[in-house]
Amino acid sequence: MMEDIEVLLAMMSFGMYGIFMIFYFIFIFGMIAFQYICIWKIFVKAGVEGWKSLIPVYNLIVSFKFIGLSPYLLFIYLGMFIPFVNFIAMFGAIALNIIYYIYLGKAFNKSTGFIVGLVLVPGVFQAILAFDKKSVYSLNKEETQVVI
Numbered sequence: 001m002m003e004d005i006e007v008l009l010a011m012m013s014f015g016m017y018g019i020f021m022i023f024y025f026i027f028i029f030g031m032i033a034f035q036y037i038c039i040w041k042i043f044v045k046a047g048v049e050g051w052k053s054l055i056p057v058y059n060l061i062v063s064f065k066f067i068g069l070s071p072y073l074l075f076i077y078l079g080m081f082i083p084f085v086n087f088i089a090m091f092g093a094i095a096l097n098i099i100y101y102i103y104l105g106k107a108f109n110k111s112t113g114f115i116v117g118l119v120l121v122p123g124v125f126q127a128i129l130a131f132d133k134k135s136v137y138s139l140n141k142e143e144t145q146v147v148i
Helices: 002-045 056-067 071-081 086-107 112-120 122-131
Strands: none
Touching (some): 056 071, 056 086, 086 112, 086 122
């Protein structure tokens, strides 16, 4: 009799865990979908077709072009796949992400405080950038040819 209760309690705990995991994955999927929507809207504000934000590496190439960075900087990310170089490339990738968000903020004429927020909490500030009516892409074609 006591063993049946223990089995029943174990089954209930696994069931609760399963329900929790289902809600967790729904939440994560919703966050990822929302992030893709935000990036799509940022691309559209920059005058680029939104579907280009859905293709994994191509979206970085396009976004680097429209914020004024050289797409060749993406080779820094390739260093992450080379053994013994990947540790150094990791710091390069972190620096490149910071540079990316700085240039993204400057491309939309944002203040220094907003750019700091974009670097520290990119998901929230990209959403603000995407859905704010006052955020307007401000680089012209000559400025987007900047190469670091």
